[in-house]
């Protein structure tokens with residue numbers, strides 16, 4: 049068994065865990081970051097895409113609103129390249145309580161969320177598809193964020209400072225020395241090989257799985273109730289501004305334009321299992337109805353894909369007074385030294401993607417406290433690698449770049465404009481045979497055809513480049529197709545149904561993928 | 575869409591949802607098949623559109639190389655309005671980059687016509703005079719070899735005014751367009767004579783350009799003004815009688831009135847234009863319809879000749895098949911061979927532009943060689959700019975299909 053020794057072991061490579069690793073590396077600690085899957089394959093990679101302005105919480109949860117607006121401003125500075133400055137509207141539709149608008153306005157004022165009421169006619173000029181029956185509109189500084197880009201930027205930044213980043217390595221057991229956690233044993237999903245990581249402090253940043261990971265460490269009562277939410281991505285941007293319903297936060301009340309699509313969401317269903325990705329027909333239906341309220345004609349527009357994510361809602365079963373047990377959407381930092389008398393272990397869970405940096409800062413402050421070392425946090429000012437120019441992402445960037453090499457650069461994924469060069473580069477860099485890993489990096493196969501026209505090409509490139517056997521390449525292809533299929537079948541109607549039929553003819557009819565030699569091959573390893 | 579307020583450009587954009595990436599349009603686009611400068615309809619249309627945000631600057635010059643021929647929209651089995659999406663993108667690009675003087679001039683056939691007609695010999699000499707054309711290419715970007723038409727030196731409307739119309743007959747309104755007005759007035763005379771032969775009383779309202787050249791060069795605001803002026807001029811002539819129709823021989827211009835102006839220029843709600851659009855017919859479309867009803871005179875005399883017929887892209891954009899072919903087939907002894915080529919390359923003013931001339935000639939090469947191989951001396955084609963290009967590319971004379979009908983009627 050390989051052994052590693054480090055200052056800080058971070059379990060969970062979502063936005064929070066990657067944020068902790070980045071924060072720790074900037075403070076000069078040696079870091080090991082592990083995730084059971086790929087980085088940001090958990091909730092972070094399955095969220096709605098929004099950097100909240102705080103408006104959503106202005107009435108219900110003023111503290112959350114204050115945190116959001118503060119972090120929103122910081123993220124725009126430090127993660128500029130990952131963020132698109134779409135701006136947001138809160139709109140009062142005929143289905144919303146008209147009295148809420150004034151409370152909303154007051155709430156924003158009280159919490160410092162920038163908010164300007166504008167003429168609905170102006171909002172309709174800016175967003176012509178918006179429901180013309182909206183009665184009031186407020187402009188807020190919403191933004192969207194590419195989470196994969198953000199998480200990998202932090203991981204690379206940490207790596208540049210010596211951190212070791214190990215995706216596909218799950219924590220399977222903890223090292224305990226009496227009342228001290230001294231690290232964990234992690235197992236490589238691809239190799240099956242185990243690594244013994246000795247750490248001065250271990251951070252549990254495993255989101256909705258944090259209760260299970262704490263259990264492994266022998267810590268009791270960390271209960272995380274997973275709240276499942278669905279989102280539907282539409283084929284193109286029906287709006288270019290984030291549109292929120294001006295009402296108490298509820299289901300299906302935000303439409304977020306992000307990259308080439310716009311996403312309607314979301315729901316909140318309690319589930320026992322953080323890996324539960326059920327999509328119910330009734331939920332899809334409800335979501336499309338909600339879309340229709342914001343953008344009339346929504347149901348005629350093409351739905352691309354549906355997916356779910358699980359919120360980590362923290363409930364402290366150990367809180368002494370059971371009546372005040374609160375299930376909170378705010379984040380929870382558990383210093384197990386204070387809480388359980390176990391040193392060398394900290395859990396951070398709950399919260400929002402918008403506040404991941406703050407969560408990481410507070411976590412590392414607790415780590416420093418436990419280590420008795422004072423090292424200040426610098427993540428508020430240090431730009432992430434790639435964001436040094438402080439320029440926000442623009443949707444047209446890929447188009448513009450392609451324009452420069454119009455005939456030179458061969459397009460593999462046409463919808464998302466991924467060139468052959470970029471693809472080969474990513475495969476080499478990640479040293480992966482999993483096309484889904486590449487998808488998260490490049491958006492390969494995320495366009496209208498959902499891989500129909502690019503995945504067989506990408507498989508060929510993978511095969512040629514890595515010296516993969518035909519069986520392995522076929523397995524990679526099948527794995528990808530199955531993953532995509534999960535998100536397509538619940539919304540099979542209209543244009544996407546036609547697309548699915550055509551894709552099916554290509555893969556089943558022409559290529560016969562179901563009968564390729566890999567059919568019985570080891571897919572889990574892909 | 576349930577919303578009546580959704581602007582047309584959003585509806586065009588919305589059509590990208592139907593794209594299943596089948597690539598059929600790419601195989602049909604005449605331009606991307608001959609040049610790497612244009613990435614093709616699927617790319618420039620439904621794909622690139624997903625990256626376009628109204629308040630972000632335009633980032634592609636390549637969409638300017640789409641000629642707007644409309645073949646892609648016609649061939650797309652899913653009904654994606656590809657050419658129309660491209661036209662919108664081109665417009666945005668033009669507005670942002672500034673419109674070259676050249677595009678302002680060559681898209682104004684009325685100005686050109688008014689200026690050139692009185693001094694036709696001089697103007698034609700200038701247009702045919704190589705050193706001046708070279709100068710024009712250098713200063714304006716109009717290719718020295720581009721098929722510039724010759725001014726006729728007289729205007730069709732002049733003839734129409736002095737022409738004694740029959741006292742009786744079914745009223746019909748004639749939209750002749752600028753090509754007939756300034757360059758080929760004889761075509762207009764033939765249209766009138768054929769219609770009169772078939773019992774119509776032809777009215778020729780005072781009229782101007784339809785705005786198509788402006789629109790296809792991305793000058794939308796000007797195009798809107800021009801086409802609405804034309805709609806205002808034509809509408810009163812048909813408004814009071816539901817049976818009166820408008821007929822035109824400039825097939826790209828009738829298409830503009832029927833569909834393109836409303837779709838591309840977002841003029842869906844203009845009542846005059848809607849009325850004009852509803853009543854407008856292409857001349858061959860009308861004559862064939864008459865024939866189908868048994869109302870077309872068929873006293874055709876034999877014409878012992880061979881003619882090659884090319885259906886221009888804009889004619890095909892009417893989605894009415896190829897009525898000219900069926901009409902030509904009515905003429906005894908006339909041997910007609912249908913050309914099987916996509917496009918002649920000119921696409922209005924596209925092939926005149928210096929940077930696009932070679933592309934246009936490469937697009938037309940297939941048609942040109944088919945014409946040469948056909949052994950026909952004359953080419954029939956419904957669009958005037960295409961005729962000029964075909965003659966330029968083949969040295970064969972080219973006429974509107976109605977020329978043959980006119981001859982066969984012995985008019």
Ligand SMILES: Cc1cc2nc3c(=O)[nH]c(=O)nc-3n(C[C@H](O)[C@H](O)[C@H](O)COP(=O)(O)OP(=O)(O)OC[C@H]3O[C@@H](n4cnc5c(N)ncnc54)[C@H](O)[C@@H]3O)c2cc1C
Nearest residue numbers: 060062063064084090091092095096098219255277401402
């Ligand atoms: C439907 C939905 C929509 C949302 N929309 C928004 C939004 O628009 N804006 C916003 O700000 N917030 C949003 N959120 C909240 C936000 O997504 C989450 O709060 C945030 O992503 C949590 O990040 P995390 O890093 O803490 O957890 P995760 O991203 O889940 O990371 C935890 C990681 O731990 C890993 N892990 C688990 N067990 C182990 C183990 N044994 N060993 C190693 N690794 C392990 C998992 O693989 C996972 O990658 C949304 C949440 C949901 C559910």
Ligand code: SF4
Nearest residue numbers: 603640641643644646
């Ligand atoms: S309009 Fe013509 S040139 Fe333009 S993309 Fe379509 S087929 Fe090609």
Ligand code: SF4
Nearest residue numbers: 593594596597599650
């Ligand atoms: S022909 Fe139509 S459906 Fe096919 S790729 Fe072109 S636009 Fe898409």
Ligand code: SF4
Nearest residue numbers: 751752753783784827
């Ligand atoms: S488009 Fe038609 S009306 Fe307009 S300029 Fe040409 S011939 Fe004239």
